[in-house]
Amino acid sequence: MTTRSPTNQNLDAALIAMVQRHDAIFEEWDRLVEGDEDDPRIAALSGESCDIERKIVATPAFTQEGLDAKWRVLTRAELEAFDDLGIIDMILTLDAERVGTAG
Numbered sequence: 001m002t003t004r005s006p007t008n009q010n011l012d013a014a015l016i017a018m019v020q021r022h023d024a025i026f027e028e029w030d031r032l033v034e035g036d037e038d039d040p041r042i043a044a045l046s047g048e049s050c051d052i053e054r055k056i057v058a059t060p061a062f063t064q065e066g067l068d069a070k071w072r073v074l075t076r077a078e079l080e081a082f083d084d085l086g087i088i089d090m091i092l093t094l095d096a097e098r099v100g101t102a103g
Contacts, residue, residue, distance in 0.1 A: 012066030015059045018052055019069040025049045026076065053077050057088060061095040070095065 010016065025045050032039045053073060061067040070092075074080060080088055 010065075011062035012069075015056065015061060015066045016069055018056050018059065019073055022049065022052050022056065022073050022076075025052070049077070053079060057091060060098060062098055064099055064101065067092075067095050067099050067101065 025048055029042060029045045029049070032042055032045070056070055056073050057079065059070075061070050074088065074092075083089060
């Protein structure tokens, strides 16, 4: 039996999985909108997208891959436009310090 140590596992596996789900939601959304902008499944995808975006923002990034993935979602969803209190900026600063890219 193999024991996983912090050096051989992805510390951002859960974050990356959420980002991949977010990517899939957007792909499905685009596909549905091309066919029918009034498709009732779009509302469900919108709700799921909003839920997962909040979770992605709140999930700490430990690797550059995780931080880059988080940034991609933030940019796509334009979440920083709604960050009047600077909460997202603070989370990203903490992520950058944790990853070692602050500066």
